[in-house]
Amino acid sequence: MTTTPQAPLSSWPADLSAFCFEVPHSDESLLFESGKGVRLSDAAGRSYLDALSGVFVTCFGYDCEPIVRAVTDQLRTLPFNPPLHGTNRSALELARALVDLAPPGITAAKLVNGGSESVEAAVRLARLYHRSHGNPGKVKVLSYYHGYHGATFGSLSLTGRPDVTRFGPGLPGIVHVWPPDCLEAFWDVPKEESGALAAAMIERTIEAEGPDSVAALVMEPVIHLRGMAIPSADYLTRVREVCDRHGVLLVFDEIVTGFGRTGQPFAAQTFGVTPDILCVGKGISGGYAPLAAVLMAEHIAAVLGDAGGPVSFAPSHTYAANPLASAAGLAAVTLFREGGYPDRIRELSAYTEPRLRDVVGERGTLRAVGLLYGVKLAGGDERIGERVASACLRRGLIIRGQDDWVVLAPAFVTTTAEADEIVRVLGEALDEVCGAGR
Structure with a gap:
């Protein structure tokens, strides 16, 4: 298991009282500083692979010239x-x-x-x-x-x-x-x-x-x-x-x-x-x-x-x-x-979907269309999606998790090597939260 520490509190400004956050501030809240390709960096210098395209937005990455x-x-x-x-x-x-x-x-x-x-x-x-x-x-x-x-x-x-x-x-x-x-x-x-x-x-x-x-x-x-x-x-x-x-x-x-x-x-x-x-x-x-x-x-x-x-x-x-x-x-x-993106999306989807399906295994059901993925997790835990997403974030991977599901939406410019990294880290998070096994 590879994890990296959260950004220390010292990386945040001393006074946060003027800013109203979109979601409640917590130890997992990040102060982003920069982005390049499909990766983001926070104020503590930590890197994150964004497998959610921000929130289904940054299709062409963070530095599309x-x-x-x-x-x-x-x-x-x-x-x-x-x-x-x-x-x-x-x-x-x-x-x-x-x-x-x-x-x-x-x-x-x-x-x-x-x-x-x-x-x-x-x-x-x-x-x-x-x-x-x-x-x-x-x-x-x-x-x-x-x-x-x-x-x-x-x-x-x-x-x-x-x-x-x-x-x-x-x-x-x-x-x-x-x-x-x-x-x-x-x-x-x-x-x-x-x-x-x-x-x-x-x-x-x-x-x-x-x-x-x-x-x-x-x-x-x-x-x-x-x-x-x-x-x-x-x-x-x-x-x-x-x-x-x-x-x-x-x-x-x-x-x-x-x-x-x-x-x-x-x-x-x-x-x-x-x-x-x-x-x-x-x-x-x-x-x-x-x-x-x-x-x-x-x-x-x-x-x-x-x-x-x-x-x-x-x-x-x-x-x-x-x-x-x-x-x-x-x-x-x-x-x-x-730029040939419809073909690129289909090719990346064809590469990524079977790998995601394999790593999820019996721990959930993969729903896939194009570069849009949802995993309906098994087990009946009402907060398991949040736990899996949190385990991914600790490993430097951004996805979304809520209730009994997680979702991923890689950018159109994601490489196959980055897709492999997404699958690997998701697998580690599932092992941690759901137990090992395919």
């Missing part, structure tokens, strides 16, 4: 533009690049600052669409129990997890439904039956609520906070059919799965189902600027402007479509399309 150059050039030319009076060339070109990358039928892109904004914009857009078609009563939005859609109040309301109730009641009109993975885990429904049953339950829910009251279904194609739960092959197709039967818009939250993570530009293409609205973020800028987008089908965009002409959707945000973030996104999308 084309993106750095694009942002630097934009900063010197036009760092900001008055958003009430116009836009900038990088934003226009990025919108076109995203639409070209998306499934056929997607025709417009609204640029925003982050995933939560993207999801909230999708909900507003869905309600506006129905109002524009003479159905102002279609305002309810369905989403998953145990899904996750963001941290602003509207997106948090869509997040069907009990730990968000501490903020009080969410927005009215949100109705939660059960995804296939929960049917399997809670009621022992066989996986080959869970997709059909979950889709049927969604249809029954729409009928019970009243189809004339339901605007949209917002869902993650792969559910992050269920340990990367991947649906059966027919599930999303069935859901698409249910939504079409009842005039309900289908919204894919691809903040995690989008931008190449599943092996194709979007999970919509991986699973062969095109939503009406597609929310994307995280890796869209490679982590070099806050950026997300709402991609919309032609019939959705049609309510925002004249046919074939420019569209507009307000209210917006001060920094939405700003030049710096747009330049980073345009550089990232261009690099993804022209």
Whole structure:
């Protein structure tokens, strides 16, 4: 077992009282100083191999020169533009690049600052669409129990997890439904039956609520906070059919799965189902600027402007479509399309997946699609995921662990040697927490 000490407290500033941390400060909290390739260094000089791409963000690593150059050039030319009076060339070109990358039928892109904004914009857009078609009563939005859609109040309301109730009641009109993975885990429904049953339950829910009251279904194609739960092959197709039967818009939250993570530009293409609205973020800028987008089908965009002409959707945000973030996104999308990354992702996935499957063995179930991996750990320990992630961190490997699962999302630029290191260290952590064995 190879472990290295945590960064000493002396590496932190003496007074931390002014800073509000994202998660509670602990002995495992790190003060990062620099990054290169897929590795980070902290204030104590310790190195970490990042097997999570930050948090599904740094697809091209921490020193991607084309993106750095694009942002630097934009900063010197036009760092900001008055958003009430116009836009900038990088934003226009990025919108076109995203639409070209998306499934056929997607025709417009609204640029925003982050995933939560993207999801909230999708909900507003869905309600506006129905109002524009003479159905102002279609305002309810369905989403998953145990899904996750963001941290602003509207997106948090869509997040069907009990730990968000501490903020009080969410927005009215949100109705939660059960995804296939929960049917399997809670009621022992066989996986080959869970997709059909979950889709049927969604249809029954729409009928019970009243189809004339339901605007949209917002869902993650792969559910992050269920340990990367991947649906059966027919599930999303069935859901698409249910939504079409009842005039309900289908919204894919691809903040995690989008931008190449599943092996194709979007999970919509991986699973062969095109939503009406597609929310994307995280890796869209490679982590070099806050950026997300709402991609919309032609019939959705049609309510925002004249046919074939420019569209507009307000209210917006001060920094939405700003030049710096747009330049980073345009550089990232261009690099993804022209740098051979779809093939590179498939090759690295084909190399890494069987090695992960072997090292996990009977200690859990590996869920894999592209460079997105979840391990559902065996044993019934409700905190085993955190313990495995902590054991990895002590060994200088960054993954995420929660409940009874861990997830990994290596950067697209990860080498096979680094993939081997990820597998080896994960194996050591599993040996420590779960016991040796395959």
